[in-house]
Amino acid sequence: MRCLFSFLCLTFLAFAASAENQPARPTAQGPRLIEPRLHVARSGVATHPRVALTFDACMGEADERILSVLVRERIPATIFVTARWIRRNPQAVNIFLQNLDLFELENHGQNHVPAVDVPTSIYGIAAAGSPEAVRQEVAGGAEAMLAAGFAQPHWFRGSTAKYDLSAIRQIRAWDTGSLVIR
Numbered sequence: 001m002r003c004l005f006s007f008l009c010l011t012f013l014a015f016a017a018s019a020e021n022q023p024a025r026p027t028a029q030g031p032r033l034i035e036p037r038l039h040v041a042r043s044g045v046a047t048h049p050r051v052a053l054t055f056d057a058c059m060g061e062a063d064e065r066i067l068s069v070l071v072r073e074r075i076p077a078t079i080f081v082t083a084r085w086i087r088r089n090p091q092a093v094n095i096f097l098q099n100l101d102l103f104e105l106e107n108h109g110q111n112h113v114p115a116v117d118v119p120t121s122i123y124g125i126a127a128a129g130s131p132e133a134v135r136q137e138v139a140g141g142a143e144a145m146l147a148a149g150f151a152q153p154h155w156f157r158g159s160t161a162k163y164d165l166s167a168i169r170q171i172r173a174w175d176t177g178s179l180v181i182r
């Protein structure tokens, strides 16, 4: 798992829910985990592939080298931020707030805890472990974003990008209307 601000994904925008249709069968190793897959709508021009840039702002310090290039070159990107990262990076938060025409800020959770509602460990990180803890992770991240001056997030990307089915269903059902993506 890479979970630094510099973690770069080429994500795909249209949510493909095929993984959701698979039954959630606990295994001997723990709950069945899912990584939702996304796809970018094609540009329609063979020589012009379409990509979407997303970054995870997990808990460390912002990488000014990347951020400055995005701003200088006017490269749009979606940034998933945690409450922890917001607290630690007020200068970068201000840069995002000053460039909201360029950046879409979305929810990466409160404490960078995997959104899995049963006790387990993912890449050595303890999952939220209960529906209440998953809710706190999602809601706490959204609340920190609003307090920092960002808009209500529409997307949630959990730590490790792994979920169990019941957590995905719960997150979608909550009033935040958050969608879960990888």
Ligand SMILES: [Zn+2]
Pocket (backbone or CB within 6 Å): 002, 003, 004, 056, 057, 058, 108, 112, 158, 159, 160
């Ligand atoms: Zn992360």
